[in-house]
Amino acid sequence: MYRIPAIGIVLALSATQALAHPKLLSSTPAEGASVTSPAQINLTFSEKLFDKLSGAKLIRADRSQATNVAVSVGSDGKSMQLVPASPLGAGSYTVEWHGVGGDTHRVTGAVRFTVR
Numbered sequence: 001m002y003r004i005p006a007i008g009i010v011l012a013l014s015a016t017q018a019l020a021h022p023k024l025l026s027s028t029p030a031e032g033a034s035v036t037s038p039a040q041i042n043l044t045f046s047e048k049l050f051d052k053l054s055g056a057k058l059i060r061a062d063r064s065q066a067t068n069v070a071v072s073v074g075s076d077g078k079s080m081q082l083v084p085a086s087p088l089g090a091g092s093y094t095v096e097w098h099g100v101g102g103d104t105h106r107v108t109g110a111v112r113f114t115v116r
């Protein structure tokens with residue numbers, strides 16, 4: 001009877017953990033926060049992102065997209081910044097982000113906040 005060597009299982013598990021797909025660790029503003037108009041929005045991830053395959057949109061309460069927002073992945077690959085060209089007016093916003101990390105999975109998520 002063929003047996004899978006234990007060392008093979010250990011290597012397979014550690015490879016999986018090293019390439020876990022990116023998770024959002026934190027954001028500024030935080031999920032659900034009510035803030036004064038932010039100069040920029042920052043997202044921090046658990047894994048490096050490929051900047052060409054990653055990005056975000058800022059969506060207003062009426063589902064329109066705020067188009068005057070510059071989106072970039074930080075030089076460390078683990079953060080994303082959205083910088084509005086002009087101050088955000090009062091209301092509800094959703095950051096809809098997507099990212100591709102080392103395991104090549106496309107991961108998406110959203111952060112909601114309110115400008116008061």
Ligand SMILES: [Cu+2]
Nearest residue numbers: 020021103105
């Ligand atoms: Cu993954």
